[in-house]
């Protein structure tokens with residue numbers, strides 16, 4: 001089914017195609033706030049996706065993620081690349097930190113339309129933030145940004161979701177992170193492709209880096225057998241990682257990736273070139289190993305499933321007869337004459353009829 005353009009968006013899409021910054025900002029607002037036509041707007045942009053490299057930058061509060069992101073953005077701008085930045089639920093506002101606050105504005109990059117920055121607040125709904133972030137990322141990608149940097153604070157499930165939406169995930173820690181490293185959500189460690197010990201100008205950075213490598217080796221070492229050494233940026237053998245759930249296994253001749261542990265001092269701008277080189281090397285690995293395709297396909301699969309779940313849920317629970325049936329069954333469930341499961345089954349039997357009758361009645365509504 002071709003995506004019908006929301007009439008009000010015809011001009012917006014023209015302006016967007018002409019790369020007008022105002023159109024970008026408007027498209028993002030529509031998508032982020034799930035305004036009318038948001039799904040169709042995204043659908044119109046779908047064919048333009050896939051150019052931008054998505055880089056997730058996550059880590060504990062105050063680790064210097066924004067500063068690092070700003071430095072990386074500067075690096076990319078110097079290389080002639082455009083950069084879209086999304087800061088998810090920052091504890092300190094993006095503009096308040098070193099980013100774009102002073103330094104970048106000083107260098108008049110703020111007026112540079114090769115950089116776009118958006119801060120996003122946490123959505124109420126579970127999983128909503130990750131979805132909104134991904135959609136805004138799509139808009140930036142469609143607009144043509146070469147690099148998409150997504151900063152998330154914290155080390156919990158929503159960060160994990162955001163990490164999974166990136167091509168490359170960077171976990172930023174600081175020399176003081178010591179104990180908190182032990183409590184990092186296990187999945188976050190496995191989801192990270194690169195580790196950065198920032199604030200390397202502070203004491204303990206080398207030790208932290210060493211411990212990090214050691215821990216990676218422990219966690220991933222046993223998975224490393226028969227995997228050839230990576231020729232890239234990593235200087236140490238820190239063990240191999242498996243992403244069984246995200247990637248297919250490759251023959252031993254396929255390129256492999258050892259997550260490097262880098263050191264940066266974002267404030268001083270040290271280690272940024274090395275980080276950018278490591279990011280390039282990782283993307284190179286993703287392409288050559290076929291992992292980019294499997295990762296992106298996995299993300300698309302998730303979205304299709306999500307769409308089915310949402311659509312089914314809406315169709316079912318928007319049906320008055322079904323809701324009435326549910327209410328009618330409740331007294332029996334209350335009195336113990338019927339189990340909740342039996343009631344569910346009775347409703348499901350009705351859902352089957354409902355779905356076969358309601359086919360194609362929804363083409364005019366918001367279907368992603």
Ligand SMILES: Nc1nc2c(ncn2[C@@H]2O[C@H](COP(=O)(O)OP(=O)(O)OP(=O)(O)O)[C@@H](O)[C@H]2O)c(=O)[nH]1
Nearest residue numbers: 061062063064065066067091092097199265266267
């Ligand atoms: N010493 C030192 N301080 C740094 C470095 N990088 C950042 N900082 C400082 O650390 C503080 C936090 O930096 P941010 O970049 O805002 O950190 P963040 O991780 O984005 O913070 P949240 O988004 O609030 O979680 C600021 O005062 C920075 O100036 C560094 O390399 N060395």
Ligand SMILES: [Mg+2]
Nearest residue numbers: 065066090092
């Ligand atoms: Mg920040």
